[in-house]
Amino acid sequence: MAKNRYAPKPVEEVFQGMSVSNKLRTFASQTAKQTELQQAVELALGPILIKKCRVSHYQNGTLFIEAASATLATRLNYMRMDILSAVRQAGYPECIQVKISSSPDAQTRFAVKEKQTAYQTSNNSAKRQMSEQTAEHLNAIAENAPQGLKEKLQRLAKHAGKV
DSSP, X not given: OOOOTTSOOOHHHHHTTSOHHHHHHHHHHXXXXXXXXXXXXXXXXXXXXXXXXXXXEEETTEEEEEESSHHHHHXXXXXXXXXXXXXXXXXXXXXXXXXXXXXXXXXXXXXXXXHHHHHHHHHHHOOOOOOHHHHHHHHHHHHTSOHHHXXXXXXXXXXXTOO
């Protein structure tokens, strides 16, 4: 019987005998550290600027931040000391410098994230309601419409005033 190359492999085989628990533990701690740093930078920058930048990584006392544009990177460079003090207050006193870079790819990633959150908030928070005037217009259009469309328009007009 032929071997199924799409069959799932055990984690041990993927990591080829390395200690999986140590790798996963290291990955989890790095992710937690990056989340803490992102929150500290958010406190320093505010909700508007943080939408266009993110913590790239932290290495040897240097915090790397990726900005969506060169203009924003310049603005963040002016705020470098505020960012540095916020990171130190968040529990990283060994942080000695902040490096800010701009990436053309970052703009598309941030735009996709913004569109997703805008869609989610508009879907969840804003309930639309049909006005009585719209219902009257639908009924007026339905008078001259073919029978199948007439029924659908009248059914739609009944939703006026409902939440």
